[in-house]
Amino acid sequence: MDSSTLLQSVAAAGEYRLSLLFEGGAQTPEAFAVFKELHSSEMYSLYRHPQLTEAQNYGPWLLNVKHKDQLGEYIVKTPGTLGVIVSTRSPDALAIQLASGCSIITPDGTTALVRFYAHHVISVLAQQNEQDWHTLLFHGITQWWVPEEDGWQSIDIAQSTAENPRDHAVRLNDEIWQKIADKLEVRSVLTQWQKMPVSQHFSPCVQRDMVIKALGKAKAAGIATPLDQKIYALYYLNGGKKVLESEEMQGKLLEVSQGKTSLAEVLLREE
Incomplete structure (x- = not known):
């Protein structure tokens, strides 16, 4: 998969922090245990809720990339890579921030565990800039890249307009839910x-x-x-x-x- 545009954009991003978003479930339990041991000080789970603790090894993680010139190698060598995020946030703070996106409140009031970082979902969420949760979910994020069949694509994140946002819960109306729910x-x-x-x-x-x-x-x-x-x-x-x-x-x-x-x-x- 072509990552040249992504790598060029990241190289020009200045002094921002770089995180790789991947799913642990893309590896066998044995392989993930080895990977986790090698990168334990650089990995941050997005499954923070107590009810999701047992599923952490299979869910989404952030991997802190300390040096930009390592990104290409990390992308190639990390199974289940689903995103590259450039932000002003520390990896731990960013993981806590993004954790709210994993559980989405549907139009009927139930909570659904969602792969919110999937292209078809995050591209929709990134445009809901009038919502409190939009401001809080995307705070400090300057670039978000996702893999596509023909290469890495940048997500357009609309500038948040909510004033004094407080509600972290991602609540979607029926129109938006239908856009992200698979048939x-x-x-x-x-x-x-x-x-x-x-x-x-x-x-x-x-x-x-x-x-x-x-x-x-x-x-x-x-x-x-x-x-x-x-x-x-x-x-x-x-x-x-x-x-x-x-x-x-x-x-x-x-x-x-x-x-x-x-x-x-x-x-x-x-x-």
Whole structure:
């Protein structure tokens, strides 16, 4: 993944603190135990609530990067890297600050554990600048980068407008919640694909974006039934793009869209 723009921007950031955001669950328990021992003085969990203590090793962490020229190496060598944050805050203070983003209060008043640092979520939260929690959640953060399929992308953080903010709780109305909540079809395909070897070459956030793209391809091809859409997406994600987009396949996909056959039957005949 191309990180040249990210590294150039960080190099020009001046005397700010640099943190890598990653998920411990991307490593095996044994590998994470070794990693944690090596970096114990530089790691800060975002799971601060007592009810989340037992899940800390699998959840989000900040890794303090003391020297900018180490960032590229850390990105490559740290499994589960999902963000790079440039801020004026100490790593410990930043982790406490960001911990409030892990638990979001939904429109019906329930609390949901959310990967708020995922691109599709943080990009939405970063624009809710009239909210108290926005000021407190993004305090002192000057840059936030997330991995995408074609490279690292910078998140646009709107300037906070809330006066005298006090409420740290991230509360979302229905409109904003719907923007960050995945549809059932996305969750279903993502869950299945994450069990397959090919998916492990991509970070969780990139996996989600690829699933959405694959489902979009299925719908664009005229595939109407949920099952056929799921099969199309999984086949596409597992290296079947060339076959699905071939001229020979287009007539067969038309038959699928017309209900004359199923995609599963078509693909079985291709074997």
